[in-house]
Amino acid sequence: IVKNVAGFDLPKVFAGSYGTLGLLTDITLKITPLPRARHTLLIPADDLRHGLIWARQMLPLALVTSAIVLFKGDTMPDVPGLPPSPYLLSYTAEGLPEDVEAELDTVRQLLHTAGAPPPLAVETPTGNDLWADLLRGAPRQALQARIGVPIRDLPAYIQDQSHLLHGGTFLADIANGLTYAVKMVDNAEEARAWLEALRQPALAAEGYAIAMNVPTLLQGAIDQWGYRPQALDVMQGLKARWDPAGILNPGVFVV
Numbered sequence: 001i002v003k004n005v006a007g008f009d010l011p012k013v014f015a016g017s018y019g020t021l022g023l024l025t026d027i028t029l030k031i032t033p034l035p036r037a038r039h040t041l042l043i044p045a046d047d048l049r050h051g052l053i054w055a056r057q058m059l060p061l062a063l064v065t066s067a068i069v070l071f072k073g074d075t076m077p078d079v080p081g082l083p084p085s086p087y088l089l090s091y092t093a094e095g096l097p098e099d100v101e102a103e104l105d106t107v108r109q110l111l112h113t114a115g116a117p118p119p120l121a122v123e124t125p126t127g128n129d130l131w132a133d134l135l136r137g138a139p140r141q142a143l144q145a146r147i148g149v150p151i152r153d154l155p156a157y158i159q160d161q162s163h164l165l166h167g168g169t170f171l172a173d174i175a176n177g178l179t180y181a182v183k184m185v186d187n188a189e190e191a192r193a194w195l196e197a198l199r200q201p202a203l204a205a206e207g208y209a210i211a212m213n214v215p216t217l218l219q220g221a222i223d224q225w226g227y228r229p230q231a232l233d234v235m236q237g238l239k240a241r242w243d244p245a246g247i248l249n250p251g252v253f254v255v
Contacts, residue, residue, distance in 0.1 A: 013238065019249040021242050035094035038066075040126050041104055041119035042077075043111060044085030045070070048162055051087045052155040054116050055174040059151075061106050064095040067127025068174040070158075072165070073134065077125050083117070091119075092127040131180065134171050138182045141215040142168070143191050147198055149207035151177040157201060164197050177207070188221035199226045 014021060045051035051070050058068055071088045082088075091107055093100045104121070111119055125133070138144055149157050154177045158165065168183030181198065185191040191214075199209035203226070211224040229235065239246075 018253040020239060020253045021248065023248070037097040037100045038092065038094040038123070038126065039100055039104060040090055040092040040122050040124070041107060041111075042079065042082055042122055043089040043091070043116055043119045044083050045087040045089055045116075046085050048072075048087055049159060050116070051089050052158060052172075054111060054114055055089055055172075056155055057110055057114060058091055058107055059174060061103065061110065062175060064093045064099045064103055065091065065175070066094050067092040067131070069127040069130055070172040070174060071130045071134070072171070073169045077130070077133075079120065079122060079125070082120050088130070090125070090127040090130055131171055131173070134169060134180060134182065135212075138169075138213070139184065140213075141184070141217070142182050142213070143185050143195070143211060143215060143218070144213035145181045145183075145195060145198060145209055146212050147179040147181065147202050147207065147209040149177050149179075149202050149205045151175070153177070153205045153207075154179070157205065157207075161198060161201060164194060167194065180212075185215070185218070188218050191215075191218050192222050195222060195226070203227060 014024070043051075043054065045054070055068055055070055062068065067090060069090050071090065072086060073088075076082070076084065076088055091104070093103045108119060135144065147157070151174075154172060154174060158172055158179060165179070165181055168181060170179060170181040172179050183194060185194065195209065195211060202209045208227055210226060211222060214222060214224060
């Protein structure tokens, strides 16, 4: 529907339901044009704390920004002219060329004042590319977690849990309060301990930590969700009304 006041807003119900509420058989998509300009500043960081400080300082400047992410991987993107570093801060802006250039110039000035190394301007990889490559390149038998905390608390959370995150690879989505972490685990006990150690401080900050991908050998051995949603009774009511026989993707979601 064009106006979501003209009936039930079903996309918000189906998004995130993991196929437990119904099957989509007729879909209407709205196509938007690609931005006229998309440019990224890559900033190498030798120290996690500095990378987080620079990222937080960038956040108030974000007007046409599509991603501000801090990445730590086993290997860094192969970009000519990019010096080696353990962390990579990425700032992607897109839209009208004049707006993009004006915003990136402001970011450059901020980084210079903060004492950061000179950023490298590139077309790719964008912040979204780094996120996609992290998850797409993760081994199928790796445990993947998504942690969400209030945006203001994300830098402190990452700093405090750095000893856990450094056990694998991770990407922090600074503008949305999200951290994506990937770790190879040998057994269920190790997986539970790592996930719970990330989960408890996130819950204490009124956030969450869920397992996005659980290796086959660990299916059913760890708590994938780790919390009880406040709207669980509503979710269970919808499930009972729309799928009373429980045939749609059984056992996948919290309902």
